[in-house]
Amino acid sequence: MAETQRHPFLHGLSKHRGAPPTVVVIFGASGDLTARKLIPAVYNLGFDNLLPADFYLVGYGRKPIPDDEFRALASDAIKEFSRRELNADVWSRLARRTSYVAGGYDEKPAFDKLAAHIDELERQIGRDVQRLFYISTPPSVFTPILLNLGASGLAAKHLGLPHHSKVIIEKPFGKDLASARALNETIRSVFEEHQVYRIDHYLGKETVQDLLVQRFANAIFEPLWNRNFIDSVQITVAEEVGVEKRGGYYEQSGCLRDMIQNHTMQLVALTAMEPPVSLDAESIRDEKVKLLKAIQPLALGPGGDVARAQYAAGMMGGKAAKGYLEEEGIAPQSATETFAAIRLSINNWRWQGVPFYLRSGKRMARRVSEIAINFKCPPGTLFAGSGRFDIAANTLSFQIQPDEGLSLILNTKVPGLDTRTQPVKMNFRYATTFGSNTPEAYERLVLDAMIGDGTLFIRGDEALASWQLYTPVLESWAAAGREGMDAYAAGSWGPATGDALLAKNGHVWRQP
Numbered sequence: 001m002a003e004t005q006r007h008p009f010l011h012g013l014s015k016h017r018g019a020p021p022t023v024v025v026i027f028g029a030s031g032d033l034t035a036r037k038l039i040p041a042v043y044n045l046g047f048d049n050l051l052p053a054d055f056y057l058v059g060y061g062r063k064p065i066p067d068d069e070f071r072a073l074a075s076d077a078i079k080e081f082s083r084r085e086l087n088a089d090v091w092s093r094l095a096r097r098t099s100y101v102a103g104g105y106d107e108k109p110a111f112d113k114l115a116a117h118i119d120e121l122e123r124q125i126g127r128d129v130q131r132l133f134y135i136s137t138p139p140s141v142f143t144p145i146l147l148n149l150g151a152s153g154l155a156a157k158h159l160g161l162p163h164h165s166k167v168i169i170e171k172p173f174g175k176d177l178a179s180a181r182a183l184n185e186t187i188r189s190v191f192e193e194h195q196v197y198r199i200d201h202y203l204g205k206e207t208v209q210d211l212l213v214q215r216f217a218n219a220i221f222e223p224l225w226n227r228n229f230i231d232s233v234q235i236t237v238a239e240e241v242g243v244e245k246r247g248g249y250y251e252q253s254g255c256l257r258d259m260i261q262n263h264t265m266q267l268v269a270l271t272a273m274e275p276p277v278s279l280d281a282e283s284i285r286d287e288k289v290k291l292l293k294a295i296q297p298l299a300l301g302p303g304g305d306v307a308r309a310q311y312a313a314g315m316m317g318g319k320a321a322k323g324y325l326e327e328e329g330i331a332p333q334s335a336t337e338t339f340a341a342i343r344l345s346i347n348n349w350r351w352q353g354v355p356f357y358l359r360s361g362k363r364m365a366r367r368v369s370e371i372a373i374n375f376k377c378p379p380g381t382l383f384a385g386s387g388r389f390d391i392a393a394n395t396l397s398f399q400i401q402p403d404e405g406l407s408l409i410l411n412t413k414v415p416g417l418d419t420r421t422q423p424v425k426m427n428f429r430y431a432t433t434f435g436s437n438t439p440e441a442y443e444r445l446v447l448d449a450m451i452g453d454g455t456l457f458i459r460g461d462e463a464l465a466s467w468q469l470y471t472p473v474l475e476s477w478a479a480a481g482r483e484g485m486d487a488y489a490a491g492s493w494g495p496a497t498g499d500a501l502l503a504k505n506g507h508v509w510r511q512p
């Protein structure tokens, strides 16, 4: 049986009906993301026979690149980054349909040339194709690209038909509420909302989708999924890497924008939303927006709901690691946070009084992303005192990366004649059960966009709801400069101010 036929999620949340004839146009085709993720994703979809018979790939960028050279770049990218080795047959099928158009992002005539190139493909095969535009450039050129897609008629091509044009927009989606609103307005001046796919690649990860399956396909969890049984929720998105060579980019971003506002909030929304009436995109996104709107504004200042810090020199894997301020491209007095921790209160019937703690940082002890649901302890009457009973709160944790899976901490009797207890962990790992060669997030997302399934993409109002929450935090940090900026040693689990957010409620961070 083909790998994809066995894969549970290709038959799970979304309805993979097969994509119509499609041309995928990548703007920023000479870039890092194209090589590391997008070309390998398209190749693996081809390998799995998930591309339509009439599929074309067009690279677009300012640098003139002959078709042959672009194909060579693409095959090098597959060799280096694909989860599967380059298969000559699969690649030759794709290579025959791969081309490149050179032009500026703000040059209307270049977009007319692109439109003519695609019209010619349509003419050659004698049928219409849908145009899927993937904007994989720095955000400074998102707006000119969108406007030229409108001006050249590419955005409205085949509108009203199933194979209308679509656009995928990479992150970051704005840098605050005002810029995200402006970007939404530009998009809506050119595309209808149903044509727009704002990407957050976290939503393409198996465990993130598994959250919905665990919650709504298992009868044992949902009755407990509320303030009566859950004590707190912790979400960690920790990286081991520092800023590497991307200091210039990171100085403009920081942890709150780079990780918390987007990826981590998607995890909050899927963990905490109400059951949708169906698994269609709008039902799920409606529930996510409702949840985001129920989050209380964050208390700022000392003793509030937010903490930020920068990594200082420390040890990573037994080697000395520099502090953030010593890294290349970082201002000596930089006020950019590399760690942020947040305490969220959700003011609705299900979650009132249950704190949601979020933390993300660079140069942390271990690369791990997880959601941990901490249940309340049972009454202490039976197993208390005498030191023989080691009772832990039950914790259900979704490990999103690496080593995707699910764990449950249960209290168990230690074997022996004496009655002693000990917490044990029950583990499910994707790699062990389903094999390690699962599709990458970008494969799922590119396929869904081709098919027209927006479930795993962010709607415009969803992006705004998250920015609404975090823009006051960003403004207060910008006004404070370095005042209130804590530090943590590289290789640690973060600063004392991050711990203090939890200590207020008698909680501590898990060591994932």
Ligand SMILES: NC(=O)c1ccc[n+]([C@@H]2O[C@H](COP(=O)([O-])OP(=O)(O)OC[C@H]3O[C@@H](n4cnc5c(N)ncnc54)[C@H](OP(=O)(O)O)[C@@H]3O)[C@@H](O)[C@H]2O)c1
Pocket: 027, 028, 029, 030, 031, 032, 033, 034, 036, 060, 061, 062, 063, 105, 135, 136, 137, 138, 139, 140, 141, 170, 171, 172
């Ligand atoms: N790289 C990743 O792992 C990653 C992960 C998640 C999200 N993203 C997002 O994906 C998008 C692309 O990322 P990337 O790392 O591939 O970017 P990149 O390599 O810096 O840029 C992609 C392409 O855009 C064009 N470009 C670069 N700077 C430009 C500028 N100032 N003005 C106009 N065009 C410019 C270049 O192509 P030409 O010179 O040929 O026009 C470049 O090859 C970004 O929005 C990024 O935030 C990236």
